Amino acid sequence: MTxxxxxxxxxxxxxxxxxxxxxxxxxxxxxxxxxxxxxxERAEGTLRFENYIIDIVDLPGIYSLSTYSLEEIISRExxxxxxxxxxxxxxxxxxxxxxLFFTLQLLELESPLVIxxxxxxxxxxxxxxxxxxKLERLLxxxxxxxxxxxxxxxxxxxxxxxxxxxxxxxxSPHPPWFGLEVEEKIxxxxxxxxxxxxxxxxxxxxxxxLEGDPEVEKLIYACRPxxxxxVKGLCQEIERIHSxxxxxxxxxxxxxxxxxxxxxxxxxxVSVKPSWEERLASLTVHQIWGYPIMALTMASVxxxxxxxxxxxxxxxxxxxxxxxxxxxxxxGSTMIVMFIWDGLIEGMVAxxxxxxxxxxxxxxxxxxxxxxxxxxxxxxLMDSAMHKIGLHGKAFIPxxxxxxxxxxxxxxxxxxxxxxxxxxxxxxxTLVPCAARTVVILGLVGAYVGxxxxxxxxxxxxxxIFILGRLAFKVLPGxxxxxxxxxxxxxxxxLEVTAKQTWFRxxxxxxxxxxxxxxxxxxxxxxxxxxxxxxxxxxxSFITVSWLGLPAVTMTPLIFGFLRKELTLVMLxxxxxxxxxAAILTKTxxxxxxxxxxxxxxxxxxxxxxxxxxxxxxxxxxxxxEIGFAIMIGGLMLRILELIRI
Amino acid sequence: MITxxxxxxxxxxxxxxxxxxxxxxxxIAKRLEISAPSVTEMLKxxxxxxxxxxxxxxxxxxxxxxxQMAKRVTRKHRVLERFLHDILSIRKDKAHKQACEMxxxxxxxxxTGICKMLGQPDRCPDGKLIPICDRDVKDCTSCEPAEEDQxxxxxxxxxxxxxxxGQKAVVRFIRGGMMAVxxxxxxxxxxGIQIELKSCAPLGGPVEIAVRGSSLAIGHGLALKIFxxxx
Numbered sequence: 001m002t003x004x005x006x007x008x009x010x011x012x013x014x015x016x017x018x019x020x021x022x023x024x025x026x027x028x029x030x031x032x033x034x035x036x037x038x039x040x041e042r043a044e045g046t047l048r049f050e051n052y053i054i055d056i057v058d059l060p061g062i063y064s065l066s067t068y069s070l071e072e073i074i075s076r077e078x079x080x081x082x083x084x085x086x087x088x089x090x091x092x093x094x095x096x097x098x099x100l101f102f103t104l105q106l107l108e109l110e111s112p113l114v115i116x117x118x119x120x121x122x123x124x125x126x127x128x129x130x131x132x133x134k135l136e137r138l139l140x141x142x143x144x145x146x147x148x149x150x151x152x153x154x155x156x157x158x159x160x161x162x163x164x165x166x167x168x169x170x171x172s173p174h175p176p177w178f179g180l181e182v183e184e185k186i187x188x189x190x191x192x193x194x195x196x197x198x199x200x201x202x203x204x205x206x207x208x209x210l211e212g213d214p215e216v217e218k219l220i221y222a223c224r225p226x227x228x229x230x231v232k233g234l235c236q237e238i239e240r241i242h243s244x245x246x247x248x249x250x251x252x253x254x255x256x257x258x259x260x261x262x263x264x265x266x267x268x269x270v271s272v273k274p275s276w277e278e279r280l281a282s283l284t285v286h287q288i289w290g291y292p293i294m295a296l297t298m299a300s301v302x303x304x305x306x307x308x309x310x311x312x313x314x315x316x317x318x319x320x321x322x323x324x325x326x327x328x329x330x331x332g333s334t335m336i337v338m339f340i341w342d343g344l345i346e347g348m349v350a351x352x353x354x355x356x357x358x359x360x361x362x363x364x365x366x367x368x369x370x371x372x373x374x375x376x377x378x379x380x381l382m383d384s385a386m387h388k389i390g391l392h393g394k395a396f397i398p399x400x401x402x403x404x405x406x407x408x409x410x411x412x413x414x415x416x417x418x419x420x421x422x423x424x425x426x427x428x429x430t431l432v433p434c435a436a437r438t439v440v441i442l443g444l445v446g447a448y449v450g451x452x453x454x455x456x457x458x459x460x461x462x463x464x465i466f467i468l469g470r471l472a473f474k475v476l477p478g479x480x481x482x483x484x485x486x487x488x489x490x491x492x493x494x495l496e497v498t499a500k501q502t503w504f505r506x507x508x509x510x511x512x513x514x515x516x517x518x519x520x521x522x523x524x525x526x527x528x529x530x531x532x533x534x535x536x537x538x539x540x541s542f543i544t545v546s547w548l549g550l551p552a553v554t555m556t557p558l559i560f561g562f563l564r565k566e567l568t569l570v571m572l573x574x575x576x577x578x579x580x581x582a583a584i585l586t587k588t589x590x591x592x593x594x595x596x597x598x599x600x601x602x603x604x605x606x607x608x609x610x611x612x613x614x615x616x617x618x619x620x621x622x623x624x625x626e627i628g629f630a631i632m633i634g635g636l637m638l639r640i641l642e643l644i645r646i
Numbered sequence: 647m648i649t650x651x652x653x654x655x656x657x658x659x660x661x662x663x664x665x666x667x668x669x670x671x672x673x674i675a676k677r678l679e680i681s682a683p684s685v686t687e688m689l690k691x692x693x694x695x696x697x698x699x700x701x702x703x704x705x706x707x708x709x710x711x712x713x714q715m716a717k718r719v720t721r722k723h724r725v726l727e728r729f730l731h732d733i734l735s736i737r738k739d740k741a742h743k744q745a746c747e748m749x750x751x752x753x754x755x756x757x758t759g760i761c762k763m764l765g766q767p768d769r770c771p772d773g774k775l776i777p778i779c780d781r782d783v784k785d786c787t788s789c790e791p792a793e794e795d796q797x798x799x800x801x802x803x804x805x806x807x808x809x810x811x812g813q814k815a816v817v818r819f820i821r822g823g824m825m826a827v828x829x830x831x832x833x834x835x836x837x838g839i840q841i842e843l844k845s846c847a848p849l850g851g852p853v854e855i856a857v858r859g860s861s862l863a864i865g866h867g868l869a870l871k872i873f874x875x876x877x
Binding site for chain 1: 782783784785787788824825826827828829830831832833834836837838839844845846847848849850851852854858859860861862863864865866867868
């Protein structure tokens, strides 16, 4: 029997459990790429079911099919023009009305639809019941109840999707649901646009023209400028009847339909008292209590990560150290043997021992905070502070992640709406002292100059982020976007979801960062073998010695810091042959050295992420700027410290 | 007949109300650079006309009628300031002086035209809120400056973020361009819908509202564009 290939797209609002369903369907056979030419994530995977091969695409989470964000444009072009065989519309049953608003728009696009009515457990907890049969009849679309976090309903979903695919004819057009006067105008317009071959359904084009959708207007008016007059006339008629702009009339009518359907299929069984979720929700965004709760949560998360990270890191280092010793014992220490270890293996060891012990717990914590619904609350609380640097509350999340590691920090910038804000947030996230820089600040300044000076450096860093944020906000063209987001109800995070999410993110991190860490290490080791480093030390002494007032030997660790920031400390000790830094650096030099390292260049893994998200040009610009900026600030710091004589 | 001096008084009283400062005769006299006795004289007249409530030696308060009139003038003043500052690049202090003169002769039609051209500004160059106009429209996208027979809105609306937590209200008007209006509409904030303010973050932070069975966080800037009628 031959296998049939079907394409299915998952569509729905943000935060409805789309990705969880996607993970269930595709298991580990998925890959995340970008939409052609755009930087919006595109997750794809395949599933074998009976004798079907099913390609699944997870569309971005959106609320509407208008054109106000890249995500919306991509989704609608994909649905309308690439015509996937079936669309699974994931609906959060506990917020039925808002979700149906989007469902109605999918139906307008005349897509073959199956509804995955997710989070039925939450509906039951809220003391409500949804009549799936009735919802099915009202929408004329199959509805499958699911609890995605527990895997309930997933196989029914795929069976229904195949049923839809096999059913002939493919779909029946949905019943008209707008008011009579609007439907009449739609009918008139349809007659006109039916003659134009666009690939989009004519009824949908008619609706979009009445809504004043700029993309559709451009398409239609380009080939039929005369239609513009007709649309204008019809819009005015509608506006005269409703005394409201035509586009608002259409969205309110759509909402009215969604409201009616939701009410008809919803039964309130018992009225429940405010649940713990609701009380927690109001407490965590409380004007006063919200802040200490947030500080406490974040502090304990970070403390936990650092403790776990440093412990695991030490253990792993010990294991690798033993491996290294037995490696040299068995192969001798000739040049080539040394080169293989230092050049090839050391890079991987560094990745495994330094990055992973911190990043794994980091991803776990993030996944829990995310799926429980706490992160949006943090964004809510931090919105006004983030506005001072031209970003909104959501940008606090990447910055906070930056204190752990800039790589997930920059990756998290995807939550911002526009490319401009993503770049701004990423740029600031690279300036945040990550765990590796903390090692330098605490290990050098904290240990030898005093904790007060270490704290001063952190405060100084915040000021710099603030100033550069404001400047970048002024320099980058574009309008700031205000915060608007749904606040999900609190949920118990599921172990399975957390494990899978951590795994996928870790895989992505390893794929991006490891090759670069290893390659970078190889290059630097080659330089060392060729004995070029002392020449570089001499060559750059005008920066290190003359401007920064540091010993010439610091140039080598500064170069290696490009790989991993904590190397700037480890290598310095190796080069000067002592880890008592007080013997080789004065207090002023230590502060200058730490300041420069705190700002001077994103590490190679971070640059890789920047390049992936924004292209090599912008990544290079950020890198060069930060090198120049750090050297400048380091030198200024030296001069000021000399003036006040600490 | 409303004279420009009446308008100046009402504007001053509205500014004091905004700044939450008590409106005393001396304060008004200082701001308008007029002697205290003539201020007292004028306040009496304003009270007779029904614009204010006034008893000697007590604080002056605007009546609803007076406040509506005051908002109208203040709006003209601030819209003009924006126009002079943004389009003609006139210095803030000069723009302020000029706007003081022009506000009394500006027709509603021209004011609406300027407002539309400037893209429905929220604030004047000094950062003070520009009151909304009284055209009876549900959002700015349907506002046609040239339209003659515009009905005017009767009820007093207030920005969403002026509500108290737990207070319910009905959305009546959304200020701003197509982008802001559409974004809010898509998330269910449409004119005529009932909402409840659940919480608001301090220091100009966002507000959280319950709308259509779900919770939305809306940044301060966007929340200032949503005007509601409290229930």
